[in-house]
Amino acid sequence: MSRQIATTLQKHQYIFFIAPAVVLVLGLTAYPALYGVLVSFTNLNFGYPTSKFVWFDNYVRLATWPALPQVLFNTGVFVGSVVVLQLSVGLLAALLLNRAVFGRGLVRSVAILPWVIPGIIIALMFQQFFSGSRLGIMNTVLSVFGLPSRSWFSDPVESMVVLILAVVWRGVPLSIILQLGGLQTIPRDLYEAAAIDGASRWQMLRYITIPSLRPILLINVIMATSGTLNHVDIPLALTGGGPGRSTEVLALSIYKQGFEVLDASYASTIATVILLLNLVLTIVYLRLLRARDELAS
C-alpha cells in the first residue's frame, strides 16, 4: 500500500513543483476576478458601512443605464480601431524591419520604447501635444503655417481620434515584436519556391506570410483586444471620457463608478461584463482560427 502511494507520489511529483506557482497565479488572478463577480451581486458602496446581496439588481441597472448604448458604441469604436491599426501598423513595421535594411538593429531597439513608457506618461505627452493652448505642440506647428490654434479635445470625433492614436502608439511595439518573431520562423524556401513560380510580392504576402503568421496574429489580436478593452490609464488622463461622454469607454466607467461615485458593486458589475466580453472574444477568435485551419487542411 505504502509502496503504491510512494509510486503515485513519485509519478506525480511535478505537482509539488508547480503547485506554488499555480496557487500564486490563481491567488493573484482568479481569486480577485471571482471576488469581483461576488461583489457585483451585492450593494457594496464605500460610502456606506454595510452591504448585502441584491443578486441581479446591478445587472438590471447596467442594462437600463441610459448612457450604456453610447458607452458601448465608444468602446466598440475604440477597441476595433486600436486593434486594426495596431496590427496593421505593427505588421507593416515588422515587414520592414525583417528586411536587411541599414540600422535595423537600432530601429528595432528604438521601436520598443513606447511599450515601456507608462500609460499615464503617454497620456500626458499626448495631452501636451494636443493641448488647446498655444503651448500645445500641434498648435505651435499650426502657428508656423499661420493657422489658428485648435482646441483638439472639445470635438468628440477629434478627442476619440487622439485617444486612439495614443493607445495605438503605445501598442504598436508589441505587435512589431510578436510579428517580427513570427516572420523570422517562416522558411526562406517558401519564398524562393514562390519566386521561381513567378509569384508577386503581394501574392507572397497574401499566400505565404499572412497564413504562416496566423497563430501569432491571433495571439496579437487577443492581447490587443483584451488590453484595449481594459485600458483605463490613457482614456482617464487624456480625455477623462469627455467631452460629455463621447470618449467614455467601459473600463473608464468602472473607474468612475468605483473611485468617484465609490459604488464598488456597480463597478464590479461592469468589470464582470468586461471579463465576459474578453472570454467570449477569446473563444470566438480561437474557434475562427481552428475553423480556418481545418478548412485549410
Place this chain on the structure above:
Amino acid sequence: MLIKWISAAALAGALLASPATAVDLTVWAQTDLSPSASLGPVAEAFTDLYARFQRENPDITLKYEILPGGTEALPNLLTAASVGNLPDVAILDSFWVARLAETGHLQPLNDLWPAAERADVLPAAIDTMTFDGKIYAAMFSNAWRGVFYRTDQAKSLGIDAPPASWDEFLAFADKAKAAGMKPIMIPGADTEVTTLHLISTFWGFGGDLVDATGKPIFFEGANRTALEKTYALYRDLVQRGLLGTEVSTMDEKALRPFFYTGEAAAIANTSSGLQQMYSDAPTLKGNIGVFALPLPDGGRAAPILGGQTWGIFADDDAHKQAAWKLVSFMLQPANLTAIDAAKGYLPVNQAVWAQPFYAGDPLMQQFKGIFDGAKIVKTRPPVPIYPTISSALSQQVAGILNGTLTPTVAVDQARDIVMAEYTRQSAR
C-alpha cells in the same frame, strides 16, 4: 586594546539598541503631502519636519507610507479598516472623515487636543470634523476656489480692481474678448473639481444640496431655482461668447497653460495650485489677483471650506500618545506654515495667518478677506450620497455648455440619477 574593543562594542550596542519604550509610528499620507512630494518645497518641508520630530523624539520611529492620490485613497483606508491594517496616524481629506469615523477606528481628539489650541482654529473647521460631540480630525489646511486673473493683463485692459458686481465682471470679460483673449475659463470636465466650482456658485445663489437628514433637495423649490440659475449662468456666458465650449474636457490643471500664455484673461482655479503656477511660470509671482465670481442677483460665489486633516487610528495608549505628539508637532504654527506655505494651502489657524508668509503677501490677505467677508462658508455635505450628487451635477455641464441641455432638463436629469441611487441606498 581589548578594553578599546569592548568599549566600542558597548557604544555600538547602545546606539543600535532601541529605547525600552520605543514606538514605531506608521504614518499614511498621499504622495503630495509627504517627503516624496513632487513639488520640491513640499518634499523638503516634510523631510525637514519629520527629521526634526525624530530628533526631538528619539523614542518614536516614524515610518511613512504612501496612499494613492485623490478619492482612490478612501477605499484603501476602508479596506485597511476592515482587515485591521490601518496606520497609527494619517493625513486625511476632510471629506473622508465622516465615513472613516463611521468605521469606529478613527479616534476622537477631544481629550488630546487642548481647548486653548483649538480656540485658534476657524470654528467651522472644528465643527465640520465633529460628530456626536466628538472631534475626529484636526484640519490644518483650506483651499479656496474662485477666479484668478493676471493683474498686469487687467491693467492693460484698463481694470485696476477686481470686478465687484456682475456688470463689472461682464465689462471685464467684454474688454478681454475685445482684446482677443478668452475672457474666462471654468472647468467643465466630468469631475469633482467641476462640481466644486459649480456648487460654489449654487451656494452663492442660496441653494442647498441636502437637508438635515442627508436627503438630496437640490431639485426642489428655491434650491432648484438656484441650481437652474447656476447652469443658466454657464449657458449665458457661452452664448455671450465669454466662455468657450472647449472647457468641457478641462479640469483646473488643463486651464493653467492658457493662463500662463495670457490667452485667457481669467481662469477658475484653486489656491492649492498657486505654488505649482509659480513653479511653472515664475513671472506670475506678485502678478495674480483673485475674486469670487459676482452673481447677477448681487451675490457672490460662496467659498467652500475643505482641506487636509490629521486623523489618529491608533487605539492603544502608547501609539495614540505618540501619534498625538506628531500631530501636535505638525500643528505648531511655524511648522504648519512651512507645510501650508510650501503647498500653497490657506490656513485655518489665526496664528498661521499671522505668520510673515501670510501676513506679508497681498494675495494671501486677499484670500483671507474673501473668507472673512463671505456671508456663507460651507463644506461639502459629509453624507454618503454626495459622490453621486457630485457626479450627477458635473455630468450635465458639457450638455449645458454645448447647448444640448437646458438648465431645467439638466436639473431633472441630475435629480433622476441621484434619487434613483438614494432610493436604492435607503433600502439597504
